[in-house]
Amino acid sequence: MEILSSLNPQQRKAVEQTEGALLVLAGAGSGKTRVITLRIAYLIAEKNVPPYNILAVTFTNKAAGEMRERVKTLLQGQNLQSAPLISTFHSLCVRILRQDIEHLQEGYTKSFTIYDTSDSQKVIKACIKDLGMDEKQLSPRVVQSAISSSKNQGEDFEMYASKVEYTDERHAAIARAFKMYEERLNNANALDFDDLLIKTVRLLRASNEVREKYNNKFKYILVDEYQDTNPLQLALITFLTEKQQNICVVGDDAQSIYGFRQADIRNILEFEQHYPNANVILLEQNYRSTQTILDVADAIIKNNQNRKDKKLWTNNDTGEKIFYYQAFDADNEGRFVASKIEEHLRNNPKDKIAILYRTNAQSRVFEESLRRLRIEYNIVGGFSFYERAEVKDVIAYLKLALNPFDDIALLRVINTPPRGLGKTSLDELAFRAKDFGTSLWETLAVITDEKYEQPRNLTPRALEALRGFKKIIEKLSAQVSEAAQTDRVVSEVVIAAIEDTGYSKMLREENSDESEARLENLQELVNAAVDYDKQEADGLRDFIDHSALSSDTDKYDRNASVTMMTVHAAKGLEFPIVFLVGLEDGVFPHARSINDAKELEEERRLAYVAITRAEKILYVTHAMRRRVYGEEMAAEPSQFLNEMPLEMIHDLSRGSSWLSFAKSSSVKNNKHAAKVLRGEAETEKPRSTYAGKTYNSTDAIAEFFKMKKSSQESEVSGQEANSKPLSGFEKLKAAGSDQSKIQNPKSKIEVGLVPGSHVRHAKYGKGLVLRREGTGDNVKLTISFPGFGQKKLIEKFANLEQA
DNA sequence: GAGTCGTAGATTTTT
DNA sequence: TCTACGACTC
Ligand SMILES: Nc1ncnc2c1ncn2[C@@H]1O[C@H](COP(=O)(O)OP(=O)(O)OP(=O)(O)O)[C@@H](O)[C@H]1O
Numbered sequence: 001m002e003i004l005s006s007l008n009p010q011q012r013k014a015v016e017q018t019e020g021a022l023l024v025l026a027g028a029g030s031g032k033t034r035v036i037t038l039r040i041a042y043l044i045a046e047k048n049v050p051p052y053n054i055l056a057v058t059f060t061n062k063a064a065g066e067m068r069e070r071v072k073t074l075l076q077g078q079n080l081q082s083a084p085l086i087s088t089f090h091s092l093c094v095r096i097l098r099q100d101i102e103h104l105q106e107g108y109t110k111s112f113t114i115y116d117t118s119d120s121q122k123v124i125k126a127c128i129k130d131l132g133m134d135e136k137q138l139s140p141r142v143v144q145s146a147i148s149s150s151k152n153q154g155e156d157f158e159m160y161a162s163k164v165e166y167t168d169e170r171h172a173a174i175a176r177a178f179k180m181y182e183e184r185l186n187n188a189n190a191l192d193f194d195d196l197l198i199k200t201v202r203l204l205r206a207s208n209e210v211r212e213k214y215n216n217k218f219k220y221i222l223v224d225e226y227q228d229t230n231p232l233q234l235a236l237i238t239f240l241t242e243k244q245q246n247i248c249v250v251g252d253d254a255q256s257i258y259g260f261r262q263a264d265i266r267n268i269l270e271f272e273q274h275y276p277n278a279n280v281i282l283l284e285q286n287y288r289s290t291q292t293i294l295d296v297a298d299a300i301i302k303n304n305q306n307r308k309d310k311k312l313w314t315n316n317d318t319g320e321k322i323f324y325y326q327a328f329d330a331d332n333e334g335r336f337v338a339s340k341i342e343e344h345l346r347n348n349p350k351d352k353i354a355i356l357y358r359t360n361a362q363s364r365v366f367e368e369s370l371r372r373l374r375i376e377y378n379i380v381g382g383f384s385f386y387e388r389a390e391v392k393d394v395i396a397y398l399k400l401a402l403n404p405f406d407d408i409a410l411l412r413v414i415n416t417p418p419r420g421l422g423k424t425s426l427d428e429l430a431f432r433a434k435d436f437g438t439s440l441w442e443t444l445a446v447i448t449d450e451k452y453e454q455p456r457n458l459t460p461r462a463l464e465a466l467r468g469f470k471k472i473i474e475k476l477s478a479q480v481s482e483a484a485q486t487d488r489v490v491s492e493v494v495i496a497a498i499e500d501t502g503y504s505k506m507l508r509e510e511n512s513d514e515s516e517a518r519l520e521n522l523q524e525l526v527n528a529a530v531d532y533d534k535q536e537a538d539g540l541r542d543f544i545d546h547s548a549l550s551s552d553t554d555k556y557d558r559n560a561s562v563t564m565m566t567v568h569a570a571k572g573l574e575f576p577i578v579f580l581v582g583l584e585d586g587v588f589p590h591a592r593s594i595n596d597a598k599e600l601e602e603e604r605r606l607a608y609v610a611i612t613r614a615e616k617i618l619y620v621t622h623a624m625r626r627r628v629y630g631e632e633m634a635a636e637p638s639q640f641l642n643e644m645p646l647e648m649i650h651d652l653s654r655g656s657s658w659l660s661f662a663k664s665s666s667v668k669n670n671k672h673a674a675k676v677l678r679g680e681a682e683t684e685k686p687r688s689t690y691a692g693k694t695y696n697s698t699d700a701i702a703e704f705f706k707m708k709k710s711s712q713e714s715e716v717s718g719q720e721a722n723s724k725p726l727s728g729f730e731k732l733k734a735a736g737s738d739q740s741k742i743q744n745p746k747s748k749i750e751v752g753l754v755p756g757s758h759v760r761h762a763k764y765g766k767g768l769v770l771r772r773e774g775t776g777d778n779v780k781l782t783i784s785f786p787g788f789g790q791k792k793l794i795e796k797f798a799n800l801e802q803a
Numbered sequence: 804g805a806g807t808c809g810t811a812g813a814t815t816t817t818t
Numbered sequence: 819t820c821t822a823c824g825a826c827t828c
Binding site for chain 1: 804805812813814815816817818
């Protein structure tokens, strides 16, 4: 088969060995995804496996879409009766449950609703309230994440509750909320994201018939990014491969970045225990990146204790050095990136460039700076189209029409547009519902009935409004079931949900820029439905499912020259030019992970993923100041920068930068200046804890600041594209020194502690002042103490000495 | 019941 | 900085 000629011998082996269990464990860019893709084509074209017997599972919709495309291209010209199923875990589960959930006998029907994260959050809030607790005592966020992580480990609320110590009030409260949450979802015939997996696993476990059915259907199973599977997903795969064991998984333990979703790399490392006859193939040649990029990625990942050493080599050139830029602040970082992108596109308009960041919130600055230069970009993730309020509203109408038990959908739309149904009426409705033990919809039907004899506790106006609402939904339901029978015209029902509900009327009457934009978004929704009608014609339900599962903007345009996304979203992709931005302690690695060795290692793997996305050119940038919650904060260069081999980095910053300092302090016989900077950490007991390492670059940075102070004039005027008359650094210095001299004469230190000053603290020892705010007795100082991190202290009480 | 205003609190990462 | 929710007014 000629397509195999594009493979190296190991890859080829992995493709040709179609029977039995196979693990392909290999580093970044070694062709794992290519193996999976070709394997699917090979099974179909060479082994004559019917496509419907093949299941390939990926992690994101984006990855599934890409793979579908590639397989399609490979199989062009073949006359196929069916297509292989290439889907995410979640879509696969929806597919199975839509067919067979009734076998589970838990009261769920095929018309179940999917609750997204915000829907579940609403349920949780209601539960907390109904348990007589305050959101401040028990935050919905905490409950939600507890429930989710418990579920992803395969637990139900009973298992969760059984683990709670009876003295542990807090967890007991979570357990109660968990229980109530489960009951409410069940009553609403609703499943959350995690339930999709849980229920499928439970279904496969409980029903021999169903298990048998899918074992017979999916004879060949392939899983990409296997290192990111969690115990539930493992269970799912295990059940699906009970009969046949034709399973091929590929992955790289160094790229495991979904620990927060309970992903467990033991799944991949212990694959041979799960499938004792498994073969293991290692791929060691990287086809993607330059040697320099691989060296840098490798240098970083080597700092992880918990890892499996893998070889990775490349025939590619050494390539360019890594480009580094220290920005003055986030805005300046954005300008730098945009201007570099402009330069690249001027030289080669076809360049494909990615901006990768740790959190979605960072995208804004880059959007603005690109827009300023009129550079087109597209952005993956963040708030998706389907998460917009107006879109969710319309979808909620449709969800309610499909599943009237969906209380969340009902509450969302019952008074949108305003129908004169306020808190009082809705409280009454909810109260009755609880009393009857039924859904809001059923309750509504009962109490609006002409023949209902009990006192209603509703104003005549409210009663009429409820009746009107009921009619609207009934009409919509009728249209929906009609459409379901004709198996088409999703778009018509969508239009009905926009028009006949009064929704568009409300927006037209509002007549603002805002409402204008919303109407446009709804038009987009109609367009999506029209497209959908043309392509799949799988009915309204499928359309709605799709909207729930694609919070990830999977229609990213691979032809666009600039794409921005989080590092997580970039997994599996590659770009000739990559900008990895915001490399600061607290941002990347994220502040939430910095104090936990395990989580810090995950951040480091994330850095590894980010760097290995680059094919030819990698830029790394960081800002010295960044706004956090609207507050300007001093930012330290990321420890991951410190872990890079500095001689491979080329400094593009104007003036002196952290890098130039780090390089200059290199001891002759030492390979990496970074090691020098790490100093004591190296001689310490080898990284038994990371607490001390977190700020171990502080000394370097402290000295850097000191240097900076003396050369401030040149540094500031050298800052590129800094249009403000006074740089922040100057302002900071000015504000700091003036205030401390004039308004704080009582201060122990007459000179005043300006940012950059060294101080000594009784408990934390030597530290460096990063920031000063407030006046008089209220002066607060942010000080970085090596080994203790940043502390915010009141100058008056801190008892600081100048060091 | 609807709309306005003020303030506390929040951000990882994805399905 | 932005948001989401609660108090307050009409
Ligand atoms: N044998 C080969 N010859 C030439 N190019 C190859 C070969 N195998 C893979 N490639 C190319 O290498 C690049 C990386 O491949 P692929 O995305 O499959 O790697 P991967 O192992 O899945 O990477 P990651 O783990 O980083 O997602 C792709 O551009 C692919 O086309």
